[in-house]
Amino acid sequence: MSKYYLTTPIYYVNDLPHIGHAYTTIAADVLARWKRLHNEQTFFLTGTDEHGQKISQAAEAHHISPKQYCDKMVQHFLEAWQKLDIAYDHFIRTTDEEHIQTVKYIFRVLKEKNLIYKKKYRGLYCVSCEKFLSPDDLVNGLCPDHQQAPILQEEENYFFRLSAFQQKLTQIISAADSGDSQLLIEPAARRKEILGKLSLGLQDLSISRANLSWGVPLPFDEQQTAYVWMDALINYISALGYRSQPAEKFFQFWPADLHLMAKDILWFHAVIWPALLLALELPLPKKIFAHGFFTINGQKMSKTLGNVISPQELLEKFGPDATRYLLLAMFPFGSDGDMNFPALTERYNTDLANNLGNLFTRTLTMIEKYFNHQLPETALDEILIDAVEEHLKAVSNFLDNTNPSGALTGLQEVINLANSYIQQNSPWTLAKTNPEKLARVLASLLAVLSRLGIYFYPFLPRMATRMLAALGYHQNISEIAPEYLNKKYQKIARPPKTGSPEIFFPRLLKK
Ligand code: MSP
Secondary structure (H helix, E strand, O other): OOEEEEEEEEEEOOOOOOHHHHHHHHHHHHHHHHHHHOOOEEEEEEEEEOOOHHHHHHHHHOOOOHHHHHHHHHHHHHHHHHHOOOOOOEEEEOOOHHHHHHHHHHHHHHHHOOOEEEEEEEEEEEOOOOEEEOHHHOEOOEEOOOOEOOEEEEEEEEEEOHHHHHHHHHHHHHHHHHOOOOOEEEOHHHHHHHHHHHHOOOOOEEOEEOOOOOOOEEOOEEEEEEOHHHHHHOHHHHOOOOOOOOHHHHHOOOOOOEEEEEHHHHHHHHHHHHHHHHHOOOOOOOEEEEEOOEEEOOEOOOOOOOOOOOHHHHHHHHHHHHHHHHHHHOOOOOOOEEEOHHHHHHHHHHHHHHHHHHHHHHHHHHHHHHHOOEOOOEEOOHHHHHHHHHHHHHHHHHHHOOOHHHHHHHHHHHHHHHHHHHHHHOHHHHHHHOHHHHHHHHHHHHHHHHHHHHHHOOOOHHHHHHHHHHHOOOOOHHHHHHHHHHOOOOOEEOOOEOOOOOOOOOOOOOO
16 A cells, blocks of 8 residues: 655644635645545644744733643634644644654754754844845845844854755756656746755755744753744654654655645745755655745735635635635646635636536436436446546546646536536437437436546535435445546446435525
Protein backbone atom coordinates (compact mmCIF):
# COMPACT_ATOMS: atom_id res chain seq x y z
CA MET A 1 0.00 0.00 0.00
CA SER A 2 1.50 3.37 -0.90
CA LYS A 3 1.49 6.30 1.49
CA TYR A 4 0.70 9.97 1.04
CA TYR A 5 1.68 12.65 3.55
CA LEU A 6 0.29 16.12 2.92
CA THR A 7 0.24 19.30 4.96
CA THR A 8 -1.30 22.76 5.08
CA PRO A 9 0.50 25.70 6.65
CA ILE A 10 -0.11 25.96 10.38
CA TYR A 11 -2.13 29.14 10.76
CA TYR A 12 -1.39 32.01 13.10
CA VAL A 13 -3.93 32.28 15.87
CA ASN A 14 -3.71 36.05 16.28
CA ASP A 15 -6.97 36.30 14.35
CA LEU A 16 -10.05 34.29 13.55
CA PRO A 17 -9.94 31.83 10.66
CA HIS A 18 -11.02 33.36 7.34
CA ILE A 19 -11.77 31.94 3.92
CA GLY A 20 -8.11 32.30 2.89
CA HIS A 21 -7.17 29.70 5.50
CA ALA A 22 -10.21 27.66 4.50
CA TYR A 23 -9.16 27.71 0.85
CA THR A 24 -5.86 25.87 1.45
CA THR A 25 -7.35 23.56 4.05
CA ILE A 26 -10.26 22.52 1.83
CA ALA A 27 -7.90 21.90 -1.09
CA ALA A 28 -5.76 19.68 1.13
CA ASP A 29 -8.83 17.86 2.39
CA VAL A 30 -10.02 17.20 -1.17
CA LEU A 31 -6.62 15.78 -2.12
CA ALA A 32 -6.47 13.67 1.05
CA ARG A 33 -9.94 12.25 0.41
CA TRP A 34 -8.97 11.52 -3.18
CA LYS A 35 -5.95 9.53 -2.00
CA ARG A 36 -8.01 7.67 0.58
CA LEU A 37 -10.52 6.68 -2.10
CA HIS A 38 -7.60 4.89 -3.76
CA ASN A 39 -6.83 3.11 -0.51
CA GLU A 40 -3.55 4.98 -0.10
CA GLN A 41 -2.36 5.30 3.44
CA THR A 42 -2.87 9.01 3.88
CA PHE A 43 -1.67 11.32 6.61
CA PHE A 44 -3.13 14.82 6.43
CA LEU A 45 -1.67 17.34 8.86
CA THR A 46 -2.91 20.80 9.72
CA GLY A 47 -2.67 22.94 12.83
CA THR A 48 -1.82 26.28 14.38
CA ASP A 49 1.29 28.43 14.75
CA GLU A 50 1.12 29.83 18.26
CA HIS A 51 4.46 31.41 19.20
CA GLY A 52 6.11 34.67 18.17
CA GLN A 53 5.78 38.38 18.53
CA LYS A 54 2.50 38.71 16.66
CA ILE A 55 0.66 36.29 18.97
CA SER A 56 2.35 37.74 22.04
CA GLN A 57 1.11 41.22 21.09
CA ALA A 58 -2.41 39.99 20.35
CA ALA A 59 -2.59 38.29 23.76
CA GLU A 60 -1.36 41.43 25.45
CA ALA A 61 -4.06 43.46 23.73
CA HIS A 62 -6.61 41.03 25.18
CA HIS A 63 -5.02 41.18 28.65
CA ILE A 64 -4.57 37.44 28.93
CA SER A 65 -1.52 35.19 28.86
CA PRO A 66 -0.35 34.06 25.41
CA LYS A 67 -1.16 30.43 26.20
CA GLN A 68 -4.68 31.28 27.39
CA TYR A 69 -5.14 33.38 24.30
CA CYS A 70 -3.99 30.50 22.02
CA ASP A 71 -6.21 28.00 23.84
CA LYS A 72 -9.16 30.25 23.15
CA MET A 73 -8.31 31.05 19.53
CA VAL A 74 -7.49 27.52 18.47
CA GLN A 75 -11.10 26.57 19.21
CA HIS A 76 -12.26 28.75 16.31
CA PHE A 77 -9.99 26.89 13.90
CA LEU A 78 -11.09 23.49 15.20
CA GLU A 79 -14.71 24.51 14.90
CA ALA A 80 -14.34 25.92 11.39
CA TRP A 81 -12.61 22.76 10.16
CA GLN A 82 -15.24 20.58 11.76
CA LYS A 83 -18.04 22.51 10.08
CA LEU A 84 -16.27 22.29 6.74
CA ASP A 85 -15.83 18.50 7.12
CA ILE A 86 -12.05 18.71 7.12
CA ALA A 87 -10.92 15.17 7.86
CA TYR A 88 -7.35 15.78 9.03
CA ASP A 89 -5.41 12.95 10.63
CA HIS A 90 -3.66 15.19 13.12
CA PHE A 91 -4.00 18.77 14.30
CA ILE A 92 -0.73 20.12 15.63
CA ARG A 93 -0.25 23.14 17.87
CA THR A 94 3.24 24.54 18.27
CA THR A 95 2.56 24.76 22.00
CA ASP A 96 2.24 20.94 22.18
CA GLU A 97 4.91 19.55 24.48
CA GLU A 98 6.20 17.03 21.94
CA HIS A 99 6.65 19.80 19.39
CA ILE A 100 8.49 22.01 21.86
CA GLN A 101 10.86 19.18 22.75
CA THR A 102 11.50 18.53 19.05
CA VAL A 103 12.37 22.18 18.43
CA LYS A 104 14.86 22.08 21.31
CA TYR A 105 16.32 18.82 20.08
CA ILE A 106 16.84 20.23 16.59
CA PHE A 107 18.53 23.36 17.89
CA ARG A 108 20.90 21.13 19.86
CA VAL A 109 21.69 19.08 16.76
CA LEU A 110 22.36 22.19 14.68
CA LYS A 111 24.64 23.54 17.40
CA GLU A 112 26.56 20.25 17.55
CA LYS A 113 26.98 20.34 13.79
CA ASN A 114 28.40 23.84 14.11
CA LEU A 115 25.66 25.23 11.88
CA ILE A 116 24.72 27.90 14.43
CA TYR A 117 26.72 30.92 15.61
CA LYS A 118 26.00 34.09 17.58
CA LYS A 119 26.10 37.55 16.03
CA LYS A 120 24.91 41.03 16.73
CA TYR A 121 22.25 42.04 14.25
CA ARG A 122 20.37 45.16 13.36
CA GLY A 123 17.46 45.00 10.97
CA LEU A 124 13.93 46.04 10.05
CA TYR A 125 11.42 43.53 11.36
CA CYS A 126 7.81 43.26 10.15
CA VAL A 127 5.79 41.75 12.98
CA SER A 128 2.92 40.77 10.68
CA CYS A 129 5.27 38.85 8.37
CA GLU A 130 7.35 37.69 11.33
CA LYS A 131 10.49 38.33 9.30
CA PHE A 132 13.28 40.83 8.70
CA LEU A 133 12.86 42.91 5.57
CA SER A 134 15.65 44.46 3.56
CA PRO A 135 15.34 48.20 2.76
CA ASP A 136 14.72 47.14 -0.88
CA ASP A 137 11.61 45.25 0.19
CA LEU A 138 9.91 48.40 1.51
CA VAL A 139 7.48 50.55 -0.45
CA ASN A 140 7.33 54.11 0.92
CA GLY A 141 8.92 52.84 4.09
CA LEU A 142 6.17 50.25 4.63
CA CYS A 143 5.97 46.48 4.34
CA PRO A 144 4.16 46.06 1.01
CA ASP A 145 2.15 43.06 2.24
CA HIS A 146 0.88 44.64 5.44
CA GLN A 147 1.10 48.42 4.82
CA GLN A 148 2.82 48.62 8.15
CA ALA A 149 6.13 50.20 9.17
CA PRO A 150 8.73 47.64 10.25
CA ILE A 151 10.42 48.09 13.61
CA LEU A 152 14.14 48.53 13.99
CA GLN A 153 15.53 45.63 16.00
CA GLU A 154 19.03 45.36 17.27
CA GLU A 155 20.09 42.40 19.35
CA GLU A 156 22.48 39.53 19.58
CA ASN A 157 20.95 36.42 17.99
CA TYR A 158 21.88 32.95 16.91
CA PHE A 159 22.30 32.53 13.18
CA PHE A 160 21.81 29.46 11.01
CA ARG A 161 24.42 29.03 8.25
CA LEU A 162 21.80 29.20 5.50
CA SER A 163 24.36 30.58 3.02
CA ALA A 164 26.22 27.25 3.12
CA PHE A 165 23.26 25.62 1.35
CA GLN A 166 22.88 27.98 -1.57
CA GLN A 167 24.66 25.86 -4.15
CA LYS A 168 23.14 22.58 -3.15
CA LEU A 169 19.63 24.04 -3.05
CA THR A 170 20.01 25.68 -6.44
CA GLN A 171 21.15 22.40 -7.89
CA ILE A 172 18.28 20.44 -6.34
CA ILE A 173 15.55 22.93 -7.23
CA SER A 174 16.70 23.49 -10.80
CA ALA A 175 16.90 19.72 -11.43
CA ALA A 176 13.10 19.82 -11.79
CA ASP A 177 13.55 21.54 -15.16
CA SER A 178 15.15 18.38 -16.55
CA GLY A 179 12.37 16.26 -15.06
CA ASP A 180 14.68 14.86 -12.41
CA SER A 181 13.59 16.31 -9.14
CA GLN A 182 14.07 15.43 -5.53
CA LEU A 183 12.07 18.50 -4.61
CA LEU A 184 9.50 19.78 -7.04
CA ILE A 185 8.38 23.37 -6.59
CA GLU A 186 5.19 24.21 -8.43
CA PRO A 187 3.81 26.03 -10.33
CA ALA A 188 6.91 26.28 -12.57
CA ALA A 189 6.71 30.09 -12.65
CA ARG A 190 7.11 30.15 -8.85
CA ARG A 191 10.05 27.77 -9.09
CA LYS A 192 11.72 30.22 -11.47
CA GLU A 193 11.12 33.07 -9.03
CA ILE A 194 12.72 31.09 -6.23
CA LEU A 195 15.71 30.21 -8.40
CA GLY A 196 16.03 33.87 -9.43
CA LYS A 197 16.07 34.97 -5.81
CA LEU A 198 18.48 32.21 -4.86
CA SER A 199 20.90 33.33 -7.54
CA LEU A 200 21.22 36.69 -5.75
CA GLY A 201 22.82 34.88 -2.82
CA LEU A 202 21.67 33.58 0.54
CA GLN A 203 22.30 35.38 3.82
CA ASP A 204 22.60 33.47 7.06
CA LEU A 205 19.34 33.51 8.98
CA SER A 206 18.68 34.86 12.43
CA ILE A 207 16.93 31.99 14.20
CA SER A 208 16.43 33.26 17.72
CA ARG A 209 15.06 36.25 19.59
CA ALA A 210 16.62 37.84 22.65
CA ASN A 211 13.72 39.96 23.83
CA LEU A 212 10.75 37.75 23.26
CA SER A 213 9.76 35.31 25.94
CA TRP A 214 6.77 33.78 24.06
CA GLY A 215 8.64 31.05 22.22
CA VAL A 216 10.66 27.88 22.72
CA PRO A 217 13.73 28.66 24.88
CA LEU A 218 16.98 27.52 23.29
CA PRO A 219 18.40 24.52 25.11
CA PHE A 220 21.90 26.05 25.20
CA ASP A 221 20.88 29.62 26.00
CA GLU A 222 17.66 30.11 27.91
CA GLN A 223 17.80 33.86 27.38
CA GLN A 224 16.85 33.33 23.75
CA THR A 225 13.75 31.83 22.15
CA ALA A 226 13.49 30.10 18.78
CA TYR A 227 12.53 32.28 15.81
CA VAL A 228 8.86 31.57 15.13
CA TRP A 229 9.47 30.37 11.56
CA MET A 230 12.09 27.81 12.65
CA ASP A 231 9.65 26.67 15.31
CA ALA A 232 6.76 26.51 12.81
CA LEU A 233 8.49 24.64 9.97
CA ILE A 234 9.59 21.92 12.35
CA ASN A 235 5.92 21.00 12.88
CA TYR A 236 5.99 18.96 9.68
CA ILE A 237 8.35 16.45 11.29
CA SER A 238 7.54 16.84 14.98
CA ALA A 239 3.96 15.75 14.15
CA LEU A 240 5.36 12.44 12.86
CA GLY A 241 7.39 11.86 16.01
CA TYR A 242 10.81 12.73 14.57
CA ARG A 243 12.30 12.92 18.07
CA SER A 244 10.31 10.36 19.96
CA GLN A 245 9.24 7.62 17.55
CA PRO A 246 11.35 4.74 16.23
CA ALA A 247 12.86 5.55 12.81
CA GLU A 248 10.61 3.10 10.93
CA LYS A 249 7.55 4.81 12.33
CA PHE A 250 8.78 8.27 11.34
CA PHE A 251 9.86 7.17 7.87
CA GLN A 252 6.55 5.48 7.29
CA PHE A 253 5.34 8.96 6.27
CA TRP A 254 8.42 11.16 5.90
CA PRO A 255 9.29 12.68 3.41
CA ALA A 256 6.14 14.68 2.85
CA ASP A 257 4.53 14.09 -0.51
CA LEU A 258 3.02 17.55 -0.60
CA HIS A 259 3.37 20.79 1.33
CA LEU A 260 0.50 23.04 0.30
CA MET A 261 0.37 26.82 0.88
CA ALA A 262 -0.09 30.14 -0.89
CA LYS A 263 2.72 32.00 -2.59
CA ASP A 264 3.17 34.38 0.38
CA ILE A 265 5.14 31.82 2.35
CA LEU A 266 6.79 29.86 -0.44
CA TRP A 267 10.30 31.17 0.30
CA PHE A 268 10.23 29.69 3.80
CA HIS A 269 9.08 26.34 2.46
CA ALA A 270 11.15 26.19 -0.71
CA VAL A 271 14.46 27.47 0.70
CA ILE A 272 14.67 27.66 4.47
CA TRP A 273 12.87 24.40 5.18
CA PRO A 274 14.87 22.30 2.68
CA ALA A 275 18.12 23.86 4.00
CA LEU A 276 17.16 22.85 7.50
CA LEU A 277 16.33 19.33 6.34
CA LEU A 278 19.66 19.08 4.50
CA ALA A 279 21.34 20.21 7.73
CA LEU A 280 19.53 17.41 9.58
CA GLU A 281 20.40 14.97 6.78
CA LEU A 282 16.75 14.19 6.20
CA PRO A 283 15.10 13.52 2.81
CA LEU A 284 13.40 16.53 1.24
CA PRO A 285 9.65 16.87 0.64
CA LYS A 286 8.65 15.59 -2.78
CA LYS A 287 6.50 18.52 -3.76
CA ILE A 288 5.82 22.05 -2.60
CA PHE A 289 2.83 23.68 -4.23
CA ALA A 290 2.09 27.38 -3.84
CA HIS A 291 -1.41 28.30 -4.96
CA GLY A 292 -2.52 31.84 -5.70
CA PHE A 293 -3.90 34.54 -3.46
CA PHE A 294 -7.41 35.79 -3.78
CA THR A 295 -8.86 39.22 -3.22
CA ILE A 296 -12.41 40.21 -2.24
CA ASN A 297 -13.98 42.52 -4.80
CA GLY A 298 -10.50 43.35 -6.04
CA GLN A 299 -9.12 44.20 -2.61
CA LYS A 300 -6.82 42.34 -0.28
CA MET A 301 -8.75 40.74 2.57
CA SER A 302 -7.84 42.76 5.64
CA LYS A 303 -9.13 43.71 9.02
CA THR A 304 -8.42 47.37 8.32
CA LEU A 305 -10.57 47.31 5.20
CA GLY A 306 -13.23 45.34 7.09
CA ASN A 307 -13.73 42.94 4.18
CA VAL A 308 -12.62 39.72 5.85
CA ILE A 309 -15.02 36.85 5.09
CA SER A 310 -15.28 34.10 7.69
CA PRO A 311 -15.97 30.47 6.75
CA GLN A 312 -19.13 30.82 8.86
CA GLU A 313 -20.61 33.41 6.48
CA LEU A 314 -20.21 31.07 3.51
CA LEU A 315 -21.44 28.10 5.51
CA GLU A 316 -24.62 29.94 6.46
CA LYS A 317 -25.39 30.82 2.90
CA PHE A 318 -24.22 27.76 1.00
CA GLY A 319 -23.76 24.89 3.49
CA PRO A 320 -20.55 22.88 3.87
CA ASP A 321 -20.47 21.07 0.53
CA ALA A 322 -21.17 24.04 -1.68
CA THR A 323 -18.72 26.21 0.32
CA ARG A 324 -15.99 23.67 -0.36
CA TYR A 325 -16.95 23.46 -4.00
CA LEU A 326 -17.24 27.19 -4.59
CA LEU A 327 -13.97 28.21 -3.01
CA LEU A 328 -12.08 25.80 -5.23
CA ALA A 329 -14.12 26.38 -8.39
CA MET A 330 -13.83 30.16 -8.58
CA PHE A 331 -10.38 30.39 -10.21
CA PRO A 332 -7.50 28.13 -11.31
CA PHE A 333 -5.63 26.70 -8.34
CA GLY A 334 -2.17 28.09 -9.10
CA SER A 335 -3.36 31.58 -10.08
CA ASP A 336 -4.58 34.62 -8.20
CA GLY A 337 -8.29 35.30 -8.25
CA ASP A 338 -11.16 37.30 -6.86
CA MET A 339 -14.24 36.40 -4.81
CA ASN A 340 -17.44 38.17 -3.96
CA PHE A 341 -20.90 37.05 -2.87
CA PRO A 342 -22.77 37.71 -6.14
CA ALA A 343 -20.16 35.77 -8.15
CA LEU A 344 -20.22 32.90 -5.66
CA THR A 345 -24.02 32.78 -5.76
CA GLU A 346 -24.09 32.81 -9.52
CA ARG A 347 -21.57 29.99 -9.62
CA TYR A 348 -23.62 28.02 -7.11
CA ASN A 349 -26.76 28.37 -9.22
CA THR A 350 -25.06 27.46 -12.49
CA ASP A 351 -22.78 24.62 -11.46
CA LEU A 352 -24.59 23.07 -8.52
CA ALA A 353 -28.30 23.91 -8.70
CA ASN A 354 -28.76 23.87 -12.48
CA ASN A 355 -26.09 21.50 -13.74
CA LEU A 356 -25.23 18.89 -11.15
CA GLY A 357 -28.35 18.95 -8.97
CA ASN A 358 -30.75 19.10 -11.84
CA LEU A 359 -29.10 16.26 -13.74
CA PHE A 360 -29.53 13.98 -10.74
CA THR A 361 -33.09 15.05 -10.01
CA ARG A 362 -34.17 14.69 -13.65
CA THR A 363 -32.65 11.25 -14.07
CA LEU A 364 -34.09 9.94 -10.80
CA THR A 365 -37.49 11.36 -11.70
CA MET A 366 -37.48 9.56 -15.06
CA ILE A 367 -36.40 6.25 -13.55
CA GLU A 368 -39.19 6.58 -11.00
CA LYS A 369 -41.79 7.60 -13.53
CA TYR A 370 -41.04 5.13 -16.32
CA PHE A 371 -39.64 2.15 -14.39
CA ASN A 372 -40.89 2.55 -10.84
CA HIS A 373 -37.28 2.86 -9.50
CA GLN A 374 -36.01 -0.37 -11.03
CA LEU A 375 -34.37 -0.36 -14.45
CA PRO A 376 -34.02 -3.77 -16.14
CA GLU A 377 -30.69 -5.34 -16.97
CA THR A 378 -29.52 -3.70 -20.20
CA ALA A 379 -26.54 -2.97 -22.42
CA LEU A 380 -25.03 0.52 -22.00
CA ASP A 381 -24.53 3.18 -24.61
CA GLU A 382 -20.86 2.85 -25.36
CA ILE A 383 -20.45 6.17 -27.15
CA LEU A 384 -21.53 8.08 -24.07
CA ILE A 385 -19.62 5.83 -21.70
CA ASP A 386 -16.37 6.08 -23.68
CA ALA A 387 -16.61 9.86 -23.87
CA VAL A 388 -17.24 10.10 -20.13
CA GLU A 389 -14.37 7.76 -19.38
CA GLU A 390 -11.99 9.98 -21.33
CA HIS A 391 -13.08 13.01 -19.33
CA LEU A 392 -12.80 11.20 -16.03
CA LYS A 393 -9.26 10.16 -16.89
CA ALA A 394 -8.43 13.84 -17.23
CA VAL A 395 -10.17 14.57 -13.91
CA SER A 396 -8.05 11.90 -12.21
CA ASN A 397 -4.95 13.40 -13.71
CA PHE A 398 -5.85 16.81 -12.37
CA LEU A 399 -6.40 15.44 -8.89
CA ASP A 400 -3.16 13.46 -9.03
CA ASN A 401 -1.36 16.65 -9.99
CA THR A 402 -2.61 19.07 -7.34
CA ASN A 403 -5.19 20.71 -9.54
CA PRO A 404 -8.60 20.60 -7.83
CA SER A 405 -10.03 23.44 -9.92
CA GLY A 406 -9.04 21.64 -13.14
CA ALA A 407 -10.81 18.54 -11.84
CA LEU A 408 -13.99 20.55 -11.19
CA THR A 409 -13.96 21.95 -14.72
CA GLY A 410 -13.58 18.39 -16.01
CA LEU A 411 -16.52 17.22 -13.91
CA GLN A 412 -18.72 20.02 -15.21
CA GLU A 413 -17.87 18.82 -18.72
CA VAL A 414 -19.12 15.36 -17.81
CA ILE A 415 -22.36 16.90 -16.55
CA ASN A 416 -22.70 18.78 -19.83
CA LEU A 417 -22.17 15.55 -21.78
CA ALA A 418 -24.90 13.84 -19.77
CA ASN A 419 -27.30 16.76 -20.18
CA SER A 420 -26.79 16.86 -23.97
CA TYR A 421 -27.28 13.10 -24.04
CA ILE A 422 -30.71 13.55 -22.44
CA GLN A 423 -31.55 16.28 -24.94
CA GLN A 424 -30.46 14.15 -27.92
CA ASN A 425 -32.30 11.03 -26.82
CA SER A 426 -35.42 12.72 -25.52
CA PRO A 427 -36.49 9.98 -23.11
CA TRP A 428 -40.01 11.42 -22.87
CA THR A 429 -40.50 10.47 -26.56
CA LEU A 430 -38.81 7.10 -26.13
CA ALA A 431 -41.27 6.40 -23.32
CA LYS A 432 -43.95 6.26 -25.97
CA THR A 433 -42.02 4.62 -28.81
CA ASN A 434 -39.14 2.50 -27.60
CA PRO A 435 -39.09 1.31 -23.97
CA GLU A 436 -36.04 -0.87 -24.57
CA LYS A 437 -33.98 2.06 -25.74
CA LEU A 438 -35.39 4.16 -22.91
CA ALA A 439 -34.04 1.62 -20.41
CA ARG A 440 -30.64 1.75 -22.12
CA VAL A 441 -30.54 5.55 -22.07
CA LEU A 442 -31.51 5.78 -18.41
CA ALA A 443 -29.17 2.97 -17.34
CA SER A 444 -26.34 4.71 -19.19
CA LEU A 445 -27.14 7.92 -17.37
CA LEU A 446 -27.27 6.08 -14.08
CA ALA A 447 -23.82 4.63 -14.77
CA VAL A 448 -22.47 8.13 -15.47
CA LEU A 449 -24.14 9.55 -12.37
CA SER A 450 -22.64 6.90 -10.12
CA ARG A 451 -19.19 7.90 -11.44
CA LEU A 452 -20.02 11.52 -10.83
CA GLY A 453 -21.04 10.70 -7.26
CA ILE A 454 -17.68 9.10 -6.61
CA TYR A 455 -15.55 11.74 -8.32
CA PHE A 456 -17.44 14.54 -6.60
CA TYR A 457 -17.11 12.87 -3.22
CA PRO A 458 -13.76 14.49 -2.25
CA PHE A 459 -15.33 17.92 -2.90
CA LEU A 460 -18.87 17.27 -1.69
CA PRO A 461 -18.55 14.51 0.89
CA ARG A 462 -22.05 14.87 2.35
CA MET A 463 -24.00 15.55 -0.80
CA ALA A 464 -22.16 12.95 -2.90
CA THR A 465 -22.96 10.31 -0.28
CA ARG A 466 -26.60 11.35 -0.40
CA MET A 467 -26.60 11.35 -4.19
CA LEU A 468 -25.06 7.88 -4.35
CA ALA A 469 -27.66 6.61 -1.89
CA ALA A 470 -30.44 8.04 -4.05
CA LEU A 471 -28.94 6.19 -7.02
CA GLY A 472 -29.18 2.98 -5.02
CA TYR A 473 -25.64 2.70 -3.62
CA HIS A 474 -25.90 2.43 0.12
CA GLN A 475 -22.50 0.98 0.92
CA ASN A 476 -19.73 3.01 2.43
CA ILE A 477 -17.95 5.02 -0.28
CA SER A 478 -14.63 3.32 0.50
CA GLU A 479 -16.20 -0.01 -0.46
CA ILE A 480 -17.50 1.05 -3.85
CA ALA A 481 -14.92 3.61 -4.94
CA PRO A 482 -11.88 1.43 -5.70
CA GLU A 483 -13.91 -0.70 -8.09
CA TYR A 484 -15.27 2.32 -9.95
CA LEU A 485 -11.98 4.17 -10.05
CA ASN A 486 -9.93 1.27 -11.32
CA LYS A 487 -12.27 -0.81 -13.43
CA LYS A 488 -13.72 0.02 -16.79
CA TYR A 489 -17.49 0.23 -17.13
CA GLN A 490 -19.29 -3.06 -17.52
CA LYS A 491 -21.02 -3.20 -20.88
CA ILE A 492 -24.09 -4.77 -19.37
CA ALA A 493 -25.58 -2.98 -16.39
CA ARG A 494 -27.65 -4.46 -13.63
CA PRO A 495 -28.91 -1.20 -12.19
CA PRO A 496 -29.70 -0.91 -8.50
CA LYS A 497 -33.11 0.17 -7.25
CA THR A 498 -33.09 3.95 -7.13
CA GLY A 499 -34.59 6.18 -4.46
CA SER A 500 -36.93 9.13 -4.71
CA PRO A 501 -35.81 12.23 -6.57
CA GLU A 502 -34.85 15.11 -4.29
CA ILE A 503 -33.57 18.64 -4.71
CA PHE A 504 -29.90 18.42 -3.84
CA PHE A 505 -28.93 22.06 -4.34
CA PRO A 506 -31.92 24.43 -4.14
CA ARG A 507 -31.54 27.57 -6.25
CA LEU A 508 -30.52 30.67 -4.32
CA LEU A 509 -31.54 34.25 -4.81
CA LYS A 510 -28.69 36.51 -5.83
CA LYS A 511 -28.06 38.96 -3.03
N1 MSP B 1 2.03 30.64 10.39
C1 MSP B 1 2.46 30.83 9.07
C2 MSP B 1 2.66 29.51 8.35
C3 MSP B 1 3.64 28.58 8.97
S1 MSP B 1 3.73 27.09 8.09
C4 MSP B 1 5.04 26.25 8.73
C5 MSP B 1 1.43 31.66 8.30
N2 MSP B 1 0.17 31.65 8.78
S2 MSP B 1 -1.06 32.44 8.14
O1 MSP B 1 -2.12 32.31 9.10
O2 MSP B 1 -0.69 33.75 7.78
O3 MSP B 1 -1.49 31.63 6.89
C6 MSP B 1 -0.99 31.90 5.60
C7 MSP B 1 -1.65 30.95 4.62
O4 MSP B 1 -3.09 31.11 4.68
C8 MSP B 1 -1.32 31.16 3.16
O5 MSP B 1 -0.09 30.60 2.78
C9 MSP B 1 -2.50 30.46 2.53
O6 MSP B 1 -2.35 29.07 2.66
C10 MSP B 1 -3.65 30.91 3.39
N3 MSP B 1 -4.23 32.18 2.92
C11 MSP B 1 -4.38 33.30 3.67
N4 MSP B 1 -5.00 34.25 2.93
C12 MSP B 1 -5.26 33.80 1.69
C13 MSP B 1 -5.82 34.36 0.52
N5 MSP B 1 -6.34 35.57 0.50
N6 MSP B 1 -5.80 33.60 -0.61
C14 MSP B 1 -5.27 32.34 -0.62
N7 MSP B 1 -4.73 31.79 0.46
C15 MSP B 1 -4.74 32.46 1.66
O7 MSP B 1 1.78 32.22 7.29
